[in-house]
Amino acid sequence: MRSVIGCALGMAVTSAALLAGCSSGPSPQPQEPPSSTAPPANPSTGFTRTVSGAGDSVGAQPGSPSALYKYRFRQIDPASDRFTFQDRDLSFYFRPTPDALHFQVENRQNRPVWIDWERSTFVDPFGKTGKIAHASTTWRDRFSVQAPTQIVGLQVYGDYLLPLDYLVDPAGSGQQLHRTLFPEDTSAPQYDDRTFGADLVFRVENSPRSYSFRFKVSAVVPR
Structure with a gap:
């Protein structure tokens, strides 16, 4: 009789343990999505990034x-495929970035040439052609004549380019503030396959010479 009772008690304990093991724990809580690290929009300009x-x-x-x-x-x-071009007078190297179009130009001859900024233009990613800005162009230069840049013989000059109308009012400071060529936030994918570039006018031996360059966004991928 005792063995029957002991067996029954053992079965009861075993059943309770099995039920406890099969009981579900607290339901998993959904994870919060990662917060965006994109810079907030600038309330004074309405643009994502300046x-x-x-x-x-x-x-x-x-x-x-x-x-x-x-x-x-x-x-x-x-x-x-190397972002280069050269002729007998000039040698170019370009580096497009989301901020601006960087470039270097080498004067291959032993006499000066000039970049004529007033006659040079920029084509933005929306296909709009307008006046060009470079590293020394400021907000107050928008309605004034930009002085040409001289590149002496056998020397290299480096600068960057962007549309003049991308400049932003620096509120009295002397710094150059501007919109970026391309956003790097969630709106970036819509710029895939966009074309942009510059038409640079040089004075070579006192004659104007135009050099046109076009670039395309070949891919926009998440970091």
């Missing part, structure tokens, strides 16, 4: 550290 100047990134992929997306570019006219 920058002071345009520091050239030396990384493999240009862009700001807080960017949600990164861009890949290619040079389509004149076509070059």
Whole structure:
């Protein structure tokens, strides 16, 4: 009789343990989505991001550290997988970035040439052609004549380019504030396959010479 009672008690304990093991724990709570690291919109301009100047990134992929997306570019006219072009007088190297179009130009001859900023133009990612700005252009220069830049013989000159109407009022300071060429927030994917570029006019031996360059966004991918 005792063995029957002991067996029954053992079965009861075992059943309780099994029921306890099969009972469900607290339901998992949904995880919060990661917060966006994109810079907030500037309330005074309405644009996602404005920058002071345009520091050239030396990384493999240009862009700001807080960017949600990164861009890949290619040079389509004149076509070059190295972002270069040269003739007997000048040699160009370009580096497109979300902030601006950086470039270097080498004067290959032993006599000066000039960049004629007043006759040079920029084509923005929306296809709008307008006056060009470079590193020394400020907000107050919008309605004045930009002085040409001289490149002496056998020397290299570096600068960056952007549309003049991308400049933003710096509220009395002397710094150059401007909209970026391309956003790096959640609106970036809509810029995939966009074309942009510059038409640079040089004075070579006192004759104007135009150099046209076009670039395309080949990919916009999340970081």
